[in-house]
Amino acid sequence: MSTITFLELSFVAFSGMAGAAFGVSLLGRRQVTMSRGFILATFFVAVLFVVDAYVIEPNWIQVDKVLIHDSQLAASLEGIKVVHITDLHLTRGIGFREKQLIRKVNDLNPDIIFVTGDFFDDVSQVEPTKELIRSLKARIGIWGVPGNTDHISMHAEDIVRALEPSGIRILVNQAQTVYTGVGKYFWLIGVDDPVYHHDKLLEALYGVPKNAPRLLLAHSPDVFDKASLEQINLVLAGHTHGGQVGIPFLVELSQYANRTIYMKGLFKKGKTQMYVNRGIGTKTLPIRFLCRPEIAVIKVNA
Numbered sequence: 001m002s003t004i005t006f007l008e009l010s011f012v013a014f015s016g017m018a019g020a021a022f023g024v025s026l027l028g029r030r031q032v033t034m035s036r037g038f039i040l041a042t043f044f045v046a047v048l049f050v051v052d053a054y055v056i057e058p059n060w061i062q063v064d065k066v067l068i069h070d071s072q073l074a075a076s077l078e079g080i081k082v083v084h085i086t087d088l089h090l091t092r093g094i095g096f097r098e099k100q101l102i103r104k105v106n107d108l109n110p111d112i113i114f115v116t117g118d119f120f121d122d123v124s125q126v127e128p129t130k131e132l133i134r135s136l137k138a139r140i141g142i143w144g145v146p147g148n149t150d151h152i153s154m155h156a157e158d159i160v161r162a163l164e165p166s167g168i169r170i171l172v173n174q175a176q177t178v179y180t181g182v183g184k185y186f187w188l189i190g191v192d193d194p195v196y197h198h199d200k201l202l203e204a205l206y207g208v209p210k211n212a213p214r215l216l217l218a219h220s221p222d223v224f225d226k227a228s229l230e231q232i233n234l235v236l237a238g239h240t241h242g243g244q245v246g247i248p249f250l251v252e253l254s255q256y257a258n259r260t261i262y263m264k265g266l267f268k269k270g271k272t273q274m275y276v277n278r279g280i281g282t283k284t285l286p287i288r289f290l291c292r293p294e295i296a297v298i299k300v301n302a
């Protein structure tokens with residue numbers, strides 16, 4: 001609920017009031033009965049909701065600021081602007097939503113960009129995905145991990161081979177140090193898609209000091225328990241799309257929703273914090289309602 005903005009609530013309220021006003025205006029005409037006015041008003045509101053869910057919200061990217069308190073991670077990431085995006089789900093090339101994404105991310109002047117998988121829906125979208133990545137600018141670098149939808153089209157090694165020439169490093173059960181200033185660094189770990197069980201966290205952590213600041217990229221929040229056991233500082237994940245519909249009752253009804261107790265937002269377990277991003281694209285139905293696409297700006301403080 002916290003990610004539902006005032007503007008979104010205003011839209012819902014406006015739709016209700018517009019529908020009511022429409023119904024009342026109809027009732028003002030002698031030939032329209034009370035029940036007919038109610039039916040027409042309900043129809044009018046339904047049309048507004050459908051327009052919102054299919055046209056407005058999926059193309060209305062929200063920038064969310066996420067503050068992480070972690071003194072160990074802050075030693076290397078305080079003052080560094082990390083932008084986290086996920087689930088791009090390119091289906092029809094670079095369209096309105098993707099252009100908006102590129103503009104909004106670059107306007108933020110990020111130091112680091114993380115992309116946690118589901119880049120494209122099929123192989124025809126690899127070239128537009130490369131074009132999109134090439135358009136993103138980050139001072140220190142861009143890193144990503146494969147998602148389950150990427151795996152439908154390609155194996156991890158092919159995803160790496162296809163995307164890395166465009167300026168992104170794809171981590172597949174690997175880790176590396178990322179320097180953020182003189183003598184300042186953290187360990188960045190990336191696991192392959194956890195949805196189809198390609199993730200190998202222990203393999204990825206091989207050689208990574210346990211007492212070092214560690215940030216994990218994973219496509220889905222399924223890794224949270226394992227990451228907590230390994231005392232990872234921060235996990236960034238996506239996959240859920242926030243449910244695409246911000247009404248838990250409706251999400252529970254859908255057999256297609258990526259249901260989890262970690263649907264969206266910030267979670268903490270022991271030392272480990274995890275941020276689950278609502279993503280940019282959609283799956284199954286191209287809708288979003290009270291659940292706008294998200295660019296997360298992660299700031300780490302002590």
Ligand SMILES: [Fe+2]
Nearest residue numbers: 087118239283
């Ligand atoms: Fe996805």
